[in-house]
Amino acid sequence: MLRLLALASAAGLLSPWLTALAAPHSQHLAWLFDLLSHWQWLYLGLLPLCLALLARRSPRWLLLLPLLALPWLSLATALPPQTGAARLSLQLVSANLQQSDDAGALRAWLDAQPADLVLLQEVSPAMAAQLQRWADYPHRLLAPEDSPFGLALLSRLPLVQPRVQVDGDGIPAIEAQVDSGAHDLALTLAHPMPPLSPYWQHKRDLGLQVLLQRNAATGLPGLLVGDLNASPWSHGLRQVEDLGWYRASDLRATWPTWGQGWLGIAIDQVLARGPWRVAEQSLGPDLGSDHLPRRLRLELLDND
Incomplete structure (x- = not known):
C-alpha cells in the first residue's frame, strides 16, 4: 500500500506534463490527468513521507526525491517582477x-x-x-x-x-x-x-x-x-x-x-x-x- 501511495504521488507530480502529452491522443486521458494536476500540495506532503518510510528498507526509493521540485516547474507563469512608479x-x-x-x-x-x-x-x-x-x-x-x-x-x-x-x-x-x-x-x-x-x-x-x-x-x-x-x-x-x-x-x-x-x-x-x-x-x-x-x-x- 505504501509503495502504491508513493507511485501515485509521483504520478500526481508529473500530471501537468502527462496532461499535455495525452491531449493530442486522448481527451479522456488528458481530462483525468488534468484533474490530478490540481492537488500538488497533497502530493508534496505524501511523497516525502512515503519515501522516508520506504527508504528504510530500500534506499533506491530516494531516487524519486527530485520529483519534489516539479510543482515549481509546471505551474502557470507568475506576473514577472517589474519596477517603476x-x-x-x-x-x-x-x-x-x-x-x-x-x-x-x-x-x-x-x-x-x-x-x-x-x-x-x-x-x-x-x-x-x-x-x-x-x-x-x-x-x-x-x-x-x-x-x-x-x-x-x-x-x-x-x-x-x-x-x-x-x-x-x-x-x-x-x-x-x-x-x-x-x-x-x-x-x-x-x-x-x-x-x-x-x-x-x-x-x-x-x-x-x-x-x-x-x-x-x-x-x-x-x-x-x-x-x-x-x-x-x-x-x-x-x-x-x-x-x-x-x-x-x-x-x-x-x-x-x-x-x-x-x-x-x-x-x-x-x-x-x-x-x-x-x-x-x-x-x-x-x-x-x-x-x-x-x-x-x-x-x-x-x-x-
Missing part, C-alpha cells in the same frame, strides 16, 4: 459566495477593509437584492441566478459599458472597462463550469482563452478574475502566457475553506496583462462559503 493602486476582492442569501459577513469584511473592486461569483437573487443597497459601491452590474453562475461586479470607480456575455452553453461572464481617472483598464469576471467531464474541461480552457483574447483586444491593461475551476497547474492556466497573460494570484488554496488556505486547491484566480505589480495579497475570512476570498492590492506601473 505606480500610476494606479487598486484594491481588488474576489469571492465565491456559494449562493448564500446573507451578505452580512461580506459587508463586515469590506467595512473593515474596503476595496475598489468587488467581484463576486455564485450570487443568488436574494444576495443581489442586498448588494443593490450598498451606496458605497455606486457603480455595479448585478447578474444573479438561481444557479452557481450568478455574478456581480461592484465598483467605487466608474464602469464603462459593463455587460454580461453568455456563451453557447449559457455560462455568463461580465466584461467592463474601469475608468480609474489615471488610466482605463479592461476587466473580466468569469466562473466557468467545473471540469466534470472531458467536454467541460475543453469548454473551460477554450472559454478562458476567448475571454482573455476579448479583454486584450481592448488594448488596455487587463485583469481577469474569478473562480476559474482551474488551479495554477491545470492545462488551461498553463496556456495563458502564450496570450500575454500571467498569474497575479498566489498558490494558497482557496477551496475548500476547511483547510484555511493550507490544504485544498487554488482555483480562485486573478490573471493580469500589462505593467501590473502585486503590492500585497492575502486570503480573506470565512464568509460562509466553501471558498476563501482573495484580496489583492495591484499597482499599474508607468512604463512610458
